[in-house]
Amino acid sequence: MKKPSYFYQFLEPMSIELALVARELENSIFTSPRTMLTHARIFVENILKQVIQAERLPDEQWSNIKDRIDLLNVNGYIKPEIRDALHHVRQIGNQAAHDTRTFRFSEALLSWEAIYKIVKWYVEVYGPFDFTVPSYQDPSPQVKQTFDIVEIQERLKSLEKLLIESTGKQKGKQGEGDAEKTTEGISSKPEQPGFTPIRTLKYKGQELEVPHFLRDAFLLPQRFAVSETFLIRLGAEQQARIMSELPNNLEGLHNHVKRYNEKNDESFFQELTLFIEEEKIRRQLSLERPGELFYFYKADYIVVTEELSQIPLTANEFTGIPSLLKQLNEDQIETVGQLPKELVILAKYANVGIGTVQKLFDQLKEKQQQSTLLSTKY
Secondary structure (H helix, E strand, O other): OOOOOOHHHHHOOOOHHHHHHHHHHHHHOOOOHHHHHHHHHHHHHHHHHHHHHHOOOOOOOOOOHHHHHHHHHHOOOOOHHHHHHHHHHHHHHHHHHHOOOOOOHHHHHHHHHHHHHHHHHHHHHHOOOOOOOOOOOOOOOOOOOOOOHHHHHHHHHHHHHHHHHHHHHHHHOOOHHHHHHHOOOOOOOOOOOOOOEEEEEEEOOEEEEEEHHHOOOEOOHHHOOOOHHHHHHHHHOOOOOEHHHOOOEOOOHHHHOOOOOHHHHHHHHHHHHHHHHHHHHHHHHHHHOOOOOEEEEOOEEEEOOHHHHOOEOOOOOOOOOHHHHHHHHHOOOOEHHHOOOEHHHHHHOOOOOHHHHHHHHHHHHHHHHHHHHHHOOO
16 A cells, blocks of 8 residues: 555545645754644644535624634534543643744644644534545654765865874874864864854954855845945956855955955954854754744844744735835735844845835834734633
8 A cells, every 4th residue: 555645645535735735844843843733733723614605604804714713613623532522622722823932842842742632523524424534643743954075075174184183193292282182173062054154264363164054145235234335346347246256365456456455354254253153143043943934134133933824914014114115015925924034134225225214124123022912812
């Protein structure tokens, strides 16, 4: 017997739509618990709608999932076990739509179990008589992110170099003190993929290590407040557009464009140091909270929940930035969820400075906090 490609494939003969939505829920459990929890609520609500239609019960257009659960419960159509499962999916789904906290895989798995109880009840009561629901199965975790082959090669080169040096010192050592020095600075702590230093940039005796994940990173000029125009000019000369275009030694970088000097090289090196540190923080954040959507502004960020993403970009919602809102709407960017992840890009619009972007970000943070407070009321 051919193994199904996903657990709820057995639902396809009854409802291909339900089956495919369930497939995506299964795929998101270990990639984005927040997404799974938010959309599990929608999945269950659609099952309730179908039950209410089948039982010919009144279903007002403005009814929400809680109203529908209460309607079926009061009229005796669901057992306490199913009612509790429905409320579990509803409550954790509401939290995921509003709250910015990290949602765990275990929470997504509990919701997945509750969904199974609900689907099994729905199929056995409202499905075909000959329909068989398979036994519950936990979803399989997907393979975690691994090291890129180029990064592995660099790590091996670095460790092999240390090994060779250690062997040489061991051969000619005179005492235990020499052996201790060979391991100085070496850590056995596991390193996250992407953080291996891939090259070293220099400027007047200073060194800056570039991690592998930034090897070919785009150097967005807006991220460099002092060096923005300098980078734009360099970019016009096909210089310093991406990290890999930078020379190992940044001294003399200004020679590629007119009317710039060593002070610009120095400022850029300092800002590049800050840029790399900010990117490391962002990378770590993405690894620790997989499947989350973040909006970044300088060194700060916000978590974009489902609730926040649906807020329209209008003057009623955001004050003091009419020009930016108008231009965003003209570009068909009409809700928060359509904004770019890197918000400083918005400074590209006419008559929009970094101060305007700051106002937008501050208001987004405020709405995010309000949304988090709302989640406690559900």
